[in-house]
Structure formats: structure tokens, C-alpha cells
Amino acid sequence: MTAQHDFRTHRLVILGGGPGGYEAAIVAAHAGAQVTIVERQGMGGSAVLTDVVPSKTLIATADAMRRVASAGKFGVHIGAGAGTSADLGVVNSRLLALAQDQSSDIRTGLERAGVRVVIGEGRLLSAHRVHVARADGTEVTLEADAVLLAVGAKARELPTALPDGERIFNWTQIYNLKEVPEHLIVVGSGVTGAEFASAYNLLGTKVTLVSSRDRVLPGEDADAAQVLEQVFERNGVNVIARARAQAVDRVDDGVVVTLADGRTVEGSHCLVAVGGIPNTAGIGLEEAGIDLTESGHIKVDGVSRTSVTNVYAAGDCTGVFALASVAAMQGRIAMAHLLGDSVKPLKLKDVSANIFTSPEIATVGVTEREVAEGKYQADIIKLNLPTNARAKMMNVDEGFVKIISRRGSGSVIGGVVVAPRASELIFPIALAVHKRLHVDDLAETFTVYPSLTGSISEAARRLHVHI
Numbered sequence: 001m002t003a004q005h006d007f008r009t010h011r012l013v014i015l016g017g018g019p020g021g022y023e024a025a026i027v028a029a030h031a032g033a034q035v036t037i038v039e040r041q042g043m044g045g046s047a048v049l050t051d052v053v054p055s056k057t058l059i060a061t062a063d064a065m066r067r068v069a070s071a072g073k074f075g076v077h078i079g080a081g082a083g084t085s086a087d088l089g090v091v092n093s094r095l096l097a098l099a100q101d102q103s104s105d106i107r108t109g110l111e112r113a114g115v116r117v118v119i120g121e122g123r124l125l126s127a128h129r130v131h132v133a134r135a136d137g138t139e140v141t142l143e144a145d146a147v148l149l150a151v152g153a154k155a156r157e158l159p160t161a162l163p164d165g166e167r168i169f170n171w172t173q174i175y176n177l178k179e180v181p182e183h184l185i186v187v188g189s190g191v192t193g194a195e196f197a198s199a200y201n202l203l204g205t206k207v208t209l210v211s212s213r214d215r216v217l218p219g220e221d222a223d224a225a226q227v228l229e230q231v232f233e234r235n236g237v238n239v240i241a242r243a244r245a246q247a248v249d250r251v252d253d254g255v256v257v258t259l260a261d262g263r264t265v266e267g268s269h270c271l272v273a274v275g276g277i278p279n280t281a282g283i284g285l286e287e288a289g290i291d292l293t294e295s296g297h298i299k300v301d302g303v304s305r306t307s308v309t310n311v312y313a314a315g316d317c318t319g320v321f322a323l324a325s326v327a328a329m330q331g332r333i334a335m336a337h338l339l340g341d342s343v344k345p346l347k348l349k350d351v352s353a354n355i356f357t358s359p360e361i362a363t364v365g366v367t368e369r370e371v372a373e374g375k376y377q378a379d380i381i382k383l384n385l386p387t388n389a390r391a392k393m394m395n396v397d398e399g400f401v402k403i404i405s406r407r408g409s410g411s412v413i414g415g416v417v418v419a420p421r422a423s424e425l426i427f428p429i430a431l432a433v434h435k436r437l438h439v440d441d442l443a444e445t446f447t448v449y450p451s452l453t454g455s456i457s458e459a460a461r462r463l464h465v466h467i
Contacts, residue, residue, distance in 0.1 A: 012338075013130045013142050014038065015122040015283070016150030018045025019324040020314030022106055024148050024331030029113040031339050036142055037115055038122035038132050042100075043107040046152050047324045049099050050172040057095035058175075059195060059356045061086065062202035063420075066358055069202075073395050086203045089178040096175055124284030127308045131284075146310045146338055149290075149298060150331060151283065153276035153316035161187070161248035161272050167255050168248050168270050171196070181205045181269040185257050187245040188273035189216045191355050194228065196271055198357035201237050208238045208265055210245050210257065217355065221368060221416045223382065224361045227398050228418075231359065240265070248272065278317040295319060302345030304334035312338065320346070323353055349413075352430040354423035359399050362426035365414030365433040366404050377407040378414075381462045383455050385419055390450035396420060401455040403429065405439045405463045412437055412460075419452055428456055439463040 012028050014021045017039030029035045041049050068084045071077070078084075107117055120134035130142040155170035157163065165173040171192055182205070186197045189211030201207045209216065209232070216232065216239060217225040232239055244260040254268040278297050285292060291299045291307040297319030304312045312334035315327030329346060336343035352364035371378045385391045385399040396419065404414035415429035432442055442460035447453045 010034070010145035010338075011143060012036070012146050012148065013122075013144040014148045014150060015124075015130065016045055016148075016152055016315065016317075017041075017043045017106075017117075018047045018150055018152050018315055018327060020150035020327035020331040021045065021148065022110060022331075023328040024150070024314065024335045025110055025115045026113050027332050027335040028339065029110075029115050031335070031341070033339070035115045036118060037110065038118045038120060038130070038142075040119065040121050040135075042103040042119070043110060043117065044099075044103040045150075046154070046172070047327070048102050048106065050175075052324050053099045053102055054095045054175055055171065055192075055195060055199075056356055057098055058091065059199045059358075061091050061095075062199040063358060065202045065204075070395055086180055088180045088203070091203075092175045092177060122283065124288045124290075127288045127290075127311050144310075146312070148304075148331065148334055149285075149306070149311065149313040149317060150315045150327065151279040151317045153278045153322065155272075156275045156277050158245070158248070158272060158274065160246060161270070163272060164250065167250045167268075168272065170272055174271055177269070181267075183208070183254070183267035183269070185210065185248075185255065185265055185267040185270045186273060187248065187257065187270065188275070189213060189218065189239070190273065190275065191217070191220075193271070193273040195356050196273065197232070197237055198228075201232070201235050202358060206236070206267075208240065208267060210243055210259070210265070211239060211241050212244045214241050217361070220355065220361060221363060221402070223368075223400065223402065224363075224416055224418045227359065227400070228357055228361065231357075231398060245272075276316065276322065278319065280317055293319060300330075302333075303337040303343055304330045304346070305337070321348065321351055321353070323351065326351055350430070350434045352426050354426065356423070359396075359418050359420055360422035362417045362422035363415070364426055364430040365412075367414060368402070368404065368416075371404065376404075376413065378404050379407050379463055380404050381459045383459045383462075385452065385455060388450070388452060388455045390452050390454070391419075393450065394420065396452075401425075401459050403439070403442075403456070403459045403463060410438045410440065410463070410465055412439055412442065417456075421452075425452055425456070428453065 011034045014037040025035050025037045120132045123131045132140050163170045184205045185208045186193045187210045197207050197209045246260045247258045248270050249256050255270045257265040298313040300313050300318045314330035316322050355361040382402040399419040402416040412432035417425045439460040447457045
């Protein structure tokens with residue numbers, strides 16, 4: 001599939017400097033386009049400045065705490081005194097500085113590639129004109145042959161639980177904390193809620209997780225969610241299931257969360273993590289004729305085109321998958337299509353994702369739920385990690401590898417890894433899904449002994465069909 005127009009010397013304007021925007025900008029600039037990227041915060045957008053980079057840096061600190069706390073099981077004794085503790089002021093200062101460094105590096109890379117960076121608020125005047133109110137108070141109108149919308153999303157807020165940045169937080173504000181909270185109540189049991197609950201629990205905070213569903217991570221693999229719930233229970237995280245938060249109120253020395261059934265939960269702080277909403281309001285999309293979904297997301301096709309021929313969109317504002325990797329891929333695909341390069345439409349079943357709890361949960365492709373619902377005919381094998389020699393050496397006592405193969409053909413169509421660094425371990429399975437490899441291809445590939453990847457190879461061997 002190729003672009004419908006010749007844009008060999010075109011002017012491209014990108015709204016949003018997150019992964020979808022800056023990845024697209026680099027691709028287009030290298031192809032010779034005149035690229036201007038408009039961003040209101042800083043390069044990297046919320047993914048770098050307030051979301052992915054800061055949160056995963058916090059989680060890395062929590063994981064360091066976990067490893068130090070378990071050092072005694074390895075026969076390692078660290079100093080003397082009352083044990084480990086986290087200086088949250090230092091932790092948050094470090095992660096915010098790291099985010100700024102990453103943002104600066106991205107901007108430097110863009111400018112070296114010839115991309116013009118404008119800090120300000122952008123709004124479509126039409127499909128070919130973009131008005132920008134710059135951060136310095138000046139205004140400029142940019143002419144565009146093509147536009148990419150990569151405007152992201154923001155934290156959803158409850159009218160009865162408005163964040164104040166001191167006791168009640170959304171996920172962008174929680175880095176204001178200078179001390180480890182005494183008791184953090186997390187409202188929301190999706191990915192963001194589970195990650196922060198896991199991290200702050202390891203940092204030494206008493207954590208209560210309020211879930212409106214019957215379990216943590218209701219949209220994820222059931223076996224993986226069960227492992228995480230068991231870890232939460234062992235570590236003292238209090239999960240209140242099937243309970244919807246009706247309101248969060250600040251009191252003198254903390255917060256009170258009122259549940260829909262009238263119960264209340266008292267804590268020192270509260271994080272409200274109930275999803276996001278796209279930043280699509282008030283930027284001229286309707287006036288430019290760009291179709292939106294009922295949820296306010298931008299409608300796109302497989303090559304990231306909107307309903308307007310020369311306007312593309314990428315990232316969280318499209319409602320496809322709220323993942324930085326997907327945003328970046330959508331941006332690259334959009335540019336390939338726009339520039340007439342070879343392009344393959346986005347395939348959601350090739351997307352690998354990771355939840356940075358402890359242990360991590362990584363997934364790719366077809367799910368066991370889809371197999372159970374009859375959408376796919378497949379064979380499934382699950383190997384528990386505690387039987388793996390390397391896992392024993394690492395004191396890993398929970399987790400598993402699960403591989404799903406198409407019944408009959410034996411091709412790998414899905415997988416789940418629950419383990420330390422599952423985000424790294426999912427890659428060979430994701431490669432197998434993407435390239436439609438046979439289970440025997442995984443089984444016959446040498447793995448290091450001992451290694452956690454050995455369990456991936458072993459699971460594939462157990463899916464071999466004897467002829």
C-alpha cells in the first residue's frame with residue numbers, strides 16, 4: 001500500500017512530541033521532508049516527562065529495595081541497623097531529572113535531524129493550516145501539506161475525587177511526594193494502579209487497592225493476575241474487590257475514600273488511577289472534518305490515516321493501545337504511507353506489552369480467554385518458573401511461561417511471561433508470533449543453561465506434535 005499523493009518536498013506539521021510524534025518526525029526528516037513538531041511540555045511528551053519514564057524509574061527503585069530485602073536468603077548481610085528504607089525525596093528528584101535528561105536528548109536528536117521544534121499549543125485551522133500559541137507569548141500559523149496528530153491523553157479525573165497534588169494525586173502528580181506515604185490508597189486496579197501499588201508496597205508503604213472488578217488486572221491473563229494477587233497478599237497489600245470508589249475527601253491528617261456501598265477507607269494519601277481521556281478537545285478537529293469516536297478518540301485506519309486524506313494520527317489519542325511502542329509504530333507507519341515507502345498495516349496481535357509490577361507480566365498475541373471463547377483453536381502449555389534452575393538460583397518462587405500455538409499448524413500465536421524482567425523475556429515469543437514461527441523453531445533454538453529463557457524453549461518442546 002502506498003500514499004495517494006506525491007509529497008517529495010512536502011511540509012509536515014506534527015502536533016505532539018511524544019513517541020508517536022518524535023519517531024515520525026525523525027523518519028520524515030531523514031526522508032527529506034520539512035518537519036515542524038509542536039509540543040506544549042517538552043520533547044517526549046507525557047510518556048517521558050510524567051508517565052512511562054518516571055513511573056518505571058520509580059519501579060526500578062522499588063525493585064532494588066526488593067533485591068536488598070531478600071539479600072539474606074542469598075547469605076548476604078548488608079550493614080547493620082533497622083533495615084532498608086527509601087528517601088523518596090531523592091528518588092523523585094532523580095526520576096524527574098532523568099526524565100528531563102531523556103527529553104533533552106530527544107530534542108537534540110530531532111534538531112540534528114533537521115526537525116524544527118516549537119514549544120507551544122497547536123490548533124488546526126484547517127487540514128492544511130496549524131495555529132500555534134508559543135510558550136513565549138507569540139503566535140505563528142504553519143502551512144502544512146500533511147499533519148500528524150500525536151496529542152496523547154491525560155489522566156481521567158472523578159468529579160468527587162479531584163486531585164490536589166498534596167494528599168490526592170493523579171499519576172502525574174504523585175512525584176510531588178517527599179516522604180514515603182504511611183498508607184496509600186490506590187483507586188483503580190488496572191495497569192497503572194497495579195504498578196503503583198506494587199512499587200509503593202516494596203518501598204515500605206501500607207497499600208490498599210480498591211478494585212471495581214472481582215480481581216486485580218481484570219483485562220489481563222487470569223493466571224498472571226492470580227500470581228500478582230498472591231504476591232500482594234503475601235506482601236500485605238489489602239485488595240478490596242468489587243468495590244467502586246464514590247468519593248475521595250481530604251481530612252486534616254489524610255484522606256477518606258467512600259465506597260459506593262457506604263464503607264469508608266482511611267489513609268494518608270490516595271492515588272486515583274482510573275484511566276485516561278484523549279487530548280482531542282478544543283484543537284480544531286471537528287472544524288477540520290476529522291471523525292472522532294464516542295469516547296473522543298481519533299478514528300484511524302491500519303496505516304494511521306484519519307477521515308481526512310492528508311491528516312494522520314498516532315498514539316493514545318487514537319484509542320488503539322495506550323503503549324509508547326504502539327504510538328511509535330503508528331507514527332512510523334504513518335510516515336511510510338505518507339512518503340510512499342513500503343508499509344505494513346498495524347497488526348495488534350503482534351503487539352507485546354508489559355506490566356511493571358513485581359513480578360512483571362508480559363503478554364503478546366492471542367490470549368487464553370480468546371481460545372476459551374472459541375475464537376481460536378489452539379494448544380496451551382504453561383510451565384511454572386520455580387522449577388527452572390536459574391530461577392532457583394535467583395530465589396524466584398513465583399511466575400510462569402505460557403505459550404499458545406495454533407492447533408494443527410503448530411505456529412506460535414501467543415504467550416505470557418510472569419517473571420523478573422518479563423519485559424525482556426517476552427521478546428523471543430513476540431518474534432515467533434510476528435514471524436509465524438513453529439513451536440519447533442523455538443524448541444530447536446539453543447538457549448543458555450541455566451537461564452530463564454530455557455523455560456520458553458521447554459514449553460515449546462512440550463507443544464511439539466509427534467508425526
